[in-house]
Amino acid sequence: MKIETKIERFTTPLYMESGRILEPYQIAYETYGELNRDASNVILICHALSGSHHASGLYEGDKKAGWWDGLIGDGKGIDTKKFFVISTNVIGSCFGTTGPMSNNYPSDIPYRLKFPVVTIKDMIKAQKQLLSRLGIYRVKAIVGGSMGGMQALQFAVDYPNFSEKIIALATTYATQPWAIAFNKVAMEAIRRDPRFKNGQYGKDDFKERGLDGLAIGRIAGHISYLSPDSMDMKFGRNYVNNDGLFELFGRYEVERYMEYNTDNFSRMFDPLSYLYIIKAINTFNLSRGYDSLYDAILRIKAETTLISFNSDYLFFPKEMEHIYNMMSRNGQRVKYHNIDSSYGHDAFLVELRKFDHIIKKELEG
């Protein structure tokens, strides 16, 4: 499947939760599969912190497929022979959608720290504008994990008639201080890095050597995406041969993994976008704008499927259970699966075989 990124531009204002206005703005997105005649086969995919609209397939010449390629495709859990899948990039990101390094119209100067704070509500409002532009006013399902799951839940609360079903994985009803604290490492590491220059860095400053602050923050992130058990299985107490046990900077395997992954990441992700997106995660709270969490959740009309992973150390299963308990007591249509996995939070990206059949059944059943 050959994939191309499309860009849709909007000259109408996006009224944001902060009271600020984003105008104009643009959204990068991809589609997989074909829209049917009555536009009843649309599935919206929402991405997580480090993701993008590139959820499936390969770009021409590329070797690495989209981040949910194992789940989205012909005959897969989200079957592109049956469904028209739309995957959009969130406001604030650095992969084609308007974000802090976009020009602050009408100037040709990037917003940088003048970019408005983005919330999950803002992200989904923008996505809804995109779908309207494409002539889609209701979708079959919205599916997402982690921050993507926040978007799916927020959609169901804010626009109860918009989606027939939602499937939210490895997420929560409101970001808890534990997760905010992990994000704090990244926020401080980026802010305090002299090469961040209070956001006034050059566009190519990090192409060769990423921002250390972002790499360091990302190490903390990776801890929260894994689990003690997955680290034991993956790395144990092995150390790197050439470094030596008694050298101060000699590394254990787990340390090498962290360095390798985060240094790569810091060359390809914009630090300002990272700050804005973790802020959106921190401020996520389904109850905001409603009388209570109960009132917010009571608005949901979509058939809801909640999937957590028992080893998730970022968003704990009990957070999903809390939503499930509220909804089921209210007689709302909700199913909850707590998947046995040792992969931690990352399970929603890697242990697809453990839940793709659940998603398939929900979408096709």
Place this chain on the structure above:
Amino acid sequence: MKIETKIERFTTPLYMESGRILEPYQIAYETYGELNRDASNVILICHALSGSHHASGLYEGDKKAGWWDGLIGDGKGIDTKKFFVISTNVIGSCFGTTGPMSNNYPSDIPYRLKFPVVTIKDMIKAQKQLLSRLGIYRVKAIVGGSMGGMQALQFAVDYPNFSEKIIALATTYATQPWAIAFNKVAMEAIRRDPRFKNGQYGKDDFKERGLDGLAIGRIAGHISYLSPDSMDMKFGRNYVNNDGLFELFGRYEVERYMEYNTDNFSRMFDPLSYLYIIKAINTFNLSRGYDSLYDAILRIKAETTLISFNSDYLFFPKEMEHIYNMMSRNGQRVKYHNIDSSYGHDAFLVELRKFDHIIKKELEG
């Protein structure tokens, strides 16, 4: 109780596990209570990563007491009316014992990165030298939490006749990759901070403004010392009034706590010492030097009390259980208490009321 730090100097070599030699070296320590006639009432206290020999009492003019003041004192869990308590500062530290910022004798230039890697075995070997110097060849008990617990266990394995009892809290038999990964944040944040200057910073460089890398690493540390539940209780989703929810750098209470504590810490702790001590924690492995963990643990003759906390997210209770299971199957004298606490790893420093009676009973019973 008025407290004074004492320093003992050694001109004999300390043969280290790395194969290197430290010579000369000195050890800072404090004592509380009185040594009895037959020197049979000695209790050795071992400190954790950020601790020092100042475990109890107030220095003249000071307001903040030692780190285990609630546990050590007249009539307390470790009763200084009955016991002669010795608390020593570990090799590598920055509070008076020889560490990386000590002069590399005979020069008057600090070791910095030329300081040898220190291990838990090295720390206790030095402590044993100190006790010999004081005429103490056997102690009643060794007590410590976290890295202090590692020292207590290592003592029992390496010198089975040295201590009648050991009490190890919130620790492990070998540091697991989960804990190493948390330390990795600090290691990279310090190394990559330009003001660290590859260890060539000036002695007063961080008096007014601490090293950001140390503060950032410490944020990650604090996450591992707390628990999701303790953060929920302590901070919830409250945010700081003057900052504003929709400001990018507006802070939640949990973020303010992290900033406040870590910025203070980075002004008072030496970054090189921090690197060396987390390295000692990373390399801790009771089985090193023995045929297996089983063989190492089989050497223990001390009556052993293991105390874990069910909400400890740094050293999980199952790690202590593993020691308990091995010892009890071998018929060794061991007791294990898994304390119900929501304070996480920090419980060994703050929830004294939950275990001080256990310690008292073990020492006096």
